[in-house]
Amino acid sequence: MFAFGKTSPLPVTDDGRIRAHFLVQHPGFRLDVNLDLPARGVSALFGHSGSGKTSCLRCFAGLDRPQQGYLQVAGECWQDSERGFFLPAHQRAIGYVFQDANLFPHLNVRRNLEYGQKRIPAAQRKVALDQALELLGIGHLLERLPSALSGGERQRVGIARALVTSPRLLLMDEPLASLDLKRKQEVLPYLQRLHEELDIPVIYVSHAPDEVARLADHLVLLDEGRVRASGPLKELLLRADLPFASEDDAEAVIDGQVCAHDARYGLLHLRLPGSEATLLLPHGPLLQGKTVRVKIKARDVSLGLNRAEGSSLLNLLPAQVESWQVLDTQVLLTLRIGDQHLLARITRYSFEQLGIHDGQALWAQIKSVSLLAP
Secondary structure (H helix, E strand, O other): OOOEOOOOEOOOOHHHHHHHHEEEEOOEEEEEEEEEEEEEEEEEEEEEOOHHHHHHHHHOOOOOOOEEEEEOOOOEEEEEEOOOOOOHHHOOOEEOOOOOOOOOOOOOOHHHHHHHHHOHHHHHOOOHHHHHHHOOHHHOOOEEEOHHHHHHHHHHHHHHHHOOOOEEEEEEEOOOOOOHHHHHHHHHHEEEEEEEEOOOOOEEOOHHHHHHHHHHOEEEEEOOOOOEEEEEEHHHHHHHHHHHHHOOOOOEEEEEEEEEEOOOEEEEEEEOOOHHHHEEEEEEOOOOOOOEEEEEEHHHHOOOEEOOOOOOOOEEEEEEEEEEEEOOOOEEEEEEEEEEEEEEEEEEHHHHEEEEOOOOOOEEEEEEEEEEEE
């Protein structure tokens, strides 16, 4: 983790966006990307190993200087090769979290955090130390040395150290990649809290689809150093020309608002925007009115012309056919439910037997639902 705070950027018109162009040429690899990202929420850079994710992130940080480059962050220009301007890494208001927390081993947690905070003049501090401690749940660890922390605890301290520099942009390079599944599940809820409670844009590098589905608002798909697609996460997951929809574990991400909880059966009730439909899933109680994110795999959605009676399926939702794509012996359909969309994967035989056509009203029968972000 590196965190730098002093800035001398060139002012530009603040349109609430992050705009970047990076051209980097190395032997055997070329990064050539144009990005237009929202300056709030989490933008995920996703792709296979060698697609350019980390190279792109290092350009954002100023750790690499591209042959051609432009970077504007919410009203400030950090580099513009045409004007010969390049703000060095130590002058960019960024927090950088790596796979390894890189804590100073001879300093306890408190002094590691204070080291990051003291780089920022008191008048420019926007994230208080106490706030970072509470957000990451590490207040009880202050007197411990890094050697006495678990992997998940070290990573949470590393994230907190980046936050107390009050960055204008938080860069996270596969921060969970070095953790086992148990530690990942420990850290993910804290990353979600940062997403919900801090107004700091995050650029998050990952090759893990579940992390991206849980955390990202905007998704950038990189392939061989170029942007293959960029847009809102929910839209890109549905696009038939991208690998997400054509793979066996294709899924849609939707939001629901908590409206009730059945304590007897342990079922959470979620109302879907723009629909009278209610989604049920096994889960403990959550605050009523809270918006949560769920994912539904295409293979877990079956279709019927009429509402099934006497079924064990909990979720029978009215849907409308928007489009479909034939995939060999199967058909992938995009369905509208209220203001949101689902994917359903059925056989070509079932598709023809149901006589499916554009705009058709059907019942989506959902086998299972996973809560991503309580």
